[in-house]
Amino acid sequence: MLREDQADELRKVPGAILWENRRYSATYFVDRSGLDQLWASSRVPIVHLGQIEAVDAVVGGTEADWTVAELFARPNVLAERIQSRGTGDEAERFAAVEQTLRLPVADVRIDTGALSIREAADVIERHMGDRP
Structure with a gap:
């Protein structure tokens, strides 16, 4: 911060x-x-x-060998998550989701509605381990 x-x-x-x-x-x-x-x-x-x-x-902008992981969720899962936050800015968050395009290139793509946080992390970690 x-x-x-x-x-x-x-x-x-x-x-x-x-x-x-x-x-x-x-x-x-x-x-x-x-x-x-x-x-x-x-x-x-x-x-x-x-x-x-x-x-x-x-x-x-950096010289690191990044692993780019695209995390996404289906619209119904996103709607549930946004509403459960209770932040009072649901309309702005839904608009941001609508404006967010999928990455044209990613090393790994994960549907966060289909995997637990731990499973998603394991997929990314395994992918990182496979890199030269």
């Missing part, structure tokens, strides 16, 4: 922010220094992105 003044400082540094998006009355960032800290600690960064342009910006 960043305070607005911290975000403003990052915006002044070329290449510091790989992706920025405003949605649901919030601003979301993928910052290079945050990813660098994870890699330096030997942890694998997991980045949740909802736009093709965001995936392209992060994958293209």
Whole structure:
């Protein structure tokens, strides 16, 4: 989490922010220094992105060998999940779902309505292990 003044400082540094998006009355960032800290600690960064342009910006803006996993759910599953959040912004969330295109390229695609969280994580982890 960043305070607005911290975000403003990052915006002044070329290449510091790989992706920025405003949605649901919030601003979301993928910052290079945050990813660098994870890699330096030997942890694998997991980045949740909802736009093709965001995936392209992060994958293209770093030298890492990313595994791109597209997670999706059927409309009825999404509707149930959005309503169960009770955040009061269901219309905005449904609109975001409608605007979100499927990734043209992904290493693995997972229907989250068909697999548990653990099963999905196992699929991704196995895929990562198969990479050179």
